[in-house]
Amino acid sequence: MLSSEEILEIKHAIKLVPYKKAASVEALKVVQEHRRWISDESLRDVAKFLEMSPEELDSVATFYNMIFRKEVGKHVILVCDSISCWVMGYEKLRDQLFNRLGIKYGETTHDGLFTVLPNCCLGTCDCAPALMIDHDLYRNVKAEELNQILEKYK
Amino acid sequence: MVTIYIDHKPYTVNPGKNLLETCLTLGFDLPYFCWHPALGSVGACRQCAIKMFRDGDDKQGRLVMSCMEPVANNQRISIMDPMAVDFREGVIEWLMTNHPHDCAVCDEGGSCHLQDMTVMTGHAYRRFTFKKRTHVNQDLGPFINHEMNRCIQCYRCVRFYKDYAGGEDLDVFASKSNVYFGRSEPGILESEFSGNLSEVCPTGVFTDKTLKQHYTRKWDLTMAPTICQHCSLGCNIIAGERYGDLRMIANRYHGEINGYFICDRGRFGYEFVNSPNRILQPQHMGQPIDSDKAINEISELIKQSNVIGIGSPRASLESNYALKKLVGDSNFYKGVSKQEQALTELAVSILKEGTVRTPSMKETEKADAVFILGEDLTNTAPMLALAVRQSVKQQPMQEVNKLAVPEWNDAAAREIIQDKKGPLFVATVAETKLDTIASKTFRAAPQDIARLGFAVANLIDSSAPNLSNLSEEEKTLAELIAKSLLASERPVIISGTSCQSDSVLKAAANVASALQKRNKNTGIVLTLPECNSVGLSVMGGLALHDAFEKVKNSKADAVIILENDLYRHGSAKVVDAFLSKCKSVIVIDHSQHATTTKGQWLIPAGTFAEADGTLVNNEGRAQRFFQVYEKANVKESWRWLSSIGSAAGNAIMQPWKNFDSITAALSQEEKNFNGIEKVSLSADFRMHDGQRVPREPHRYSGRTSMLANVAVSEPKPPEDLDSGMSYTMEGTRALPPSSMIPFFWSPGWNSVQSVNKYQEEVGAALRGGDPGIRLFEASGKQSSYFTNVPEKFKPVENKLWGVPIHHIFGSEELSAKGAAVSNRVPLPYLLLSKEDAAKLKLTEGEAIEFEIDEQGFKLPVKLCATISTGVAGLPVGLPGLSFIELSSWGVIRSLK
């Protein structure tokens, strides 16, 4: 069931487009903002609200990288794996992160706190390597700074 | 016409098409995947690449996708250019990186477009040395099998299912090399057209699950051109048999009727042919009896009795005619209820004597405004619903034309059209699947649907009868409909007999004639109950209840019932009384039903698969269906009847030796059927080299060793007395006449895509013209308006007006007898408006007793948001719901 807040926000998105379906991406973002990810149930609820079939909505949802159709942890860590970060040795940072959290890409820590995902260029190539946790961008990240950064999210 | 140069040779071609279509029409073997003649071009697969040159001096050229390039005058292209040839091979190589090497166990093997294209491009050696990606398959219900690993991502399935047929539960998921085609979760595919996936898909992802139950390669099937028996539209189909079982139905292209597609009732409804409830042996009093003995005894019996014959709207013209000749014109009865008879006669008279022409389905697709009165088309005439789905694209298409984008450029056209839809008005008793694309819907009792129609007609032409006390809402709607119809160029009015109201038919006729006065391009399409309702109606005959009367009054004591379950046309009480009063009851039919249990004589008729015959569809088109295979002891009803007639000394029938002689007699004797013998070629037709048309594709291994376990020497194949076809692969391996295409095949084209080679032009008529003959055109004899406007429907306290509800699976008699379709038949129910249910304190699913037409039915209640108050919907033909004379008042009794 969509919450009244979610409904309000989705309704607002619908107002800005010529027909309901056109708000599909916005609506998914709204629900994800509230629930971190889009469960099958959420998907069905949103689809119903937008007068779409679950198939039609899922077709859109599964296309985009940043719509999570699998449950993610409380914080999502996106590791930039594109070229400048690669040149600047992001792999070391990534391995450190894996070690530190005991998980790999696509996995969530046991406490449900972190999910790590690979991500394309974060648009801060002059400050590589970079990673993003939720809304926060970290640039020029050194492997030894990781602990400190993660601490903030506990 | 314009000139283009293909590999330096000039060709004169039609402008306005794309180069792929044009090359295919010219007979070139140019491979493709994502393009489909009915779905247009999207340029996804890149398989159809050719070289294009700027002018005569350009030696370099560039690769283009032929499906995305419009034909232009003086265009220079090359199919054989080495770079184009290499690239096309490269595309297959890419597709093969992930396609499994499972041809040997794949249902598509041998009739696979991917196989054909792979051979055509010459790709043979594998350079990709890595692992293939794999997917999980889904259970999609009883009709369609899903094997995702075989997918080559041509997007045809979604484009057909979603964009063309309006299905909502199949889509493409994910992205990159991981795209997945299926449902959001496993489950039954909801579209009534899902079966077409098996033909639209160029590989073995979507295949026919019913065929899988008794799988046979296409090259091992014995096939014949036949006509779908499951509604009045007369879609053309191919039926295939092996070892005495009917194994599959496929689409048979017809440029005017079904085009490339058929509905799921038509495709999967065939299983009744293999049912254990078939009648396969003549029986007398429940005991098997030898055929000749049966013929002799029955001929004796009828000589000594006052025999009457009851015909059938689902039997061929020939069988009905034979019965009529056997019992005499004055003893021939049509075998449908009084109401069905009246409605059918009315419908046929509108089509025959009215002023408005009946367009074909192809023409209906091109209609730019449609008004449907009383028909839930998806359930009564599914392919017509599919045509209507295309019609709503017509008006928005003008926008596409304005931007000079060709209509076949589906990718671009869809972006331009977006969600816009042309005018479609749907007036029915309850919601229909077409509602989602309708401009406006109207829900009411049949009387009020008719009144809306009368009002529209009057608004279009004030000399059409007027009516008073319309509600404001109805008035506004009528004005909108009238305005939209008048503004259109090719309006089509659709109605039919399924809501069992003559007023609705008359209203539809009035709207059409009123429009016709202002616009000569108007069309009217009426749907009828059965595959040969029109044929039977034109043949004439008395009403079934007259037969009941006659026997009741002891004017007759024996009856021959032709392919007809009387319990579907009369109430149990009346039919019981009739059958028990008859001294002799002779039933000729192929499947068991309530009436066969009462017959002293049972004569095993052939189903369409074991028979030749002619049917007349709802547009008045007579079409021949050909026997697929012979079955011991089973014969066409007309064969049985002529044998009985001959044995009884009937002088007319004695010369009837085969199909040709009986159609000749029919053509000669009945002026309505003059020329009927020309519907197909005569039995002595032979191909140019004197050989027959083979029902089996060529196998290089000789005839077959099918019966080697019985005897090594192969038995002589049966000889076809009724057509110029052979039952084997023996015959001419060349394009047969259009009415005799048993399967689509062409060198290098083993899949159904080979249909291109059979058409005069891609998507146009079959070479030599689409088969069938229209028996009549609107003569204009009946040019005045129908005047009897019905009274407004008034709900009656404590009563409910029963109206019929139709189901694609379940409402039709024969298809529901098969396993796959019977899986999809809903349980019976009584449909009630939420208001009425509330008033009666009934909840969803609650059991009640509904008393109507002197019968009581125990049914669960189903609530409906759209049906009008005071009306109750009764699903036609579902198990447990016997014949009910609708529309009439009924009463609900709670069972609490």
Next chain:
Amino acid sequence: MERGWGEVMERPLTQHIRKDGRPLTLKEYEAVGGYQALRKMLKLTPKEVQTLVKDSNLRGRGGAGFSTGLKWSFVPLDTPKPKYLITNADEMEPGTFKDRILLESTPHQLIEGMIIAAYAIQANISYVYLRWAYKTAAQAILSAIDEAMAKGYLGNNILGSGYDLEMHLHTGVGRYMCGEETALLNSLEGKRATPRAKPPFPQVSGLYGRPTIVNNVETLCCLPHIVNKGAEWFQKLSLTGDAGTKLYGVSGKVKKPGAWELPMGVTLRELIEEHAGGMQDGFKFRGALPGGASTDFLVEEHLDVKMDYTSVAAAGSRLGTGTVVILDDKTCPVGFVENLEHFFAQESCGFCTPCREGLPWVEKILSAIDSGEGKINDLKLLEHHTKFLGPGNTFCAFAPGAMEPLQSALKYFRADFEKHIHEHRCPY
């Protein structure tokens, strides 16, 4: 400073950026001449604005370098509403970080540019299609739109001119393809971001089937200045025939990676040696992608190539986004290209065969070579793909772009590939 083009180096786009990185507020922007161009422009006819921009020789900064004025002129001026203007702020090309700077620091400059562009084509609705990861930019744009609305620069009857324009921010949900302008349109419509067939071009049938212009952030940011100072001034900003300044950037093993607004046409050498401070100690220059992941390598011999559309093309690559990624001598070129092709294979939309099936194959081959499992025949296969995934062979420009670094790497770093294969290991 010794320059042939004038005394002081002009940086119209970035000169007002605050040191603290905070976005310029409306007040601050107005104080430095903001929205004067808008006032000036409203006195011109849309055709006159188009002509001005055509004369300025502004070429699209999104990567393709198509004339902006010419592109606008394809929009039918007399068609009924709605018409759309869209800012392409989906910046996701690996190695590219130029639009971010403009978005985060001078949102009003973009908005003013958008109004000018929208007016020139008589669009009445505009969108900023912003990449999801740019959270700071999103905030900046949202509040700038509000400010501009309140001040009457947006909305109905802008400054009493009778011209109306709505503006909305749309943030994407992550997919490189969304930057391709027709895929962007599908995405804005709430659909899968697969590209559309062209023709018809968005100028005649774009968002919701209506005439639409999509322009890059940097392109639009040039407009207020062109209107203020004229076409000739804009042309003269450049050192070469391609007009204006350009936001260049350098990343990789240089001393001072970063981005700078410079006259169009500075050399690659100047960029690296002067602005980026030269290579880090112990690293040598081996090659560079001049403008993001989908451009061909330039190598040592190209260091003096002028970084404008025409000159870089003549050197066998593309200016692209003008943000340079450097390959140094301690970094494996095979691994470098493998990283790029991994990105492309992941981001392919999956619509057309060559891209969907070809890129993963390429990635797998590169990965095999990199890990020492390559075979000499693999180079043939890679070359085969660079040809078969070329322009026109795939549905959109994505896959051809993906082939550019690969084809040039095979040309310039072939010995490295061969070494991997012969030695069955990565020599780096």
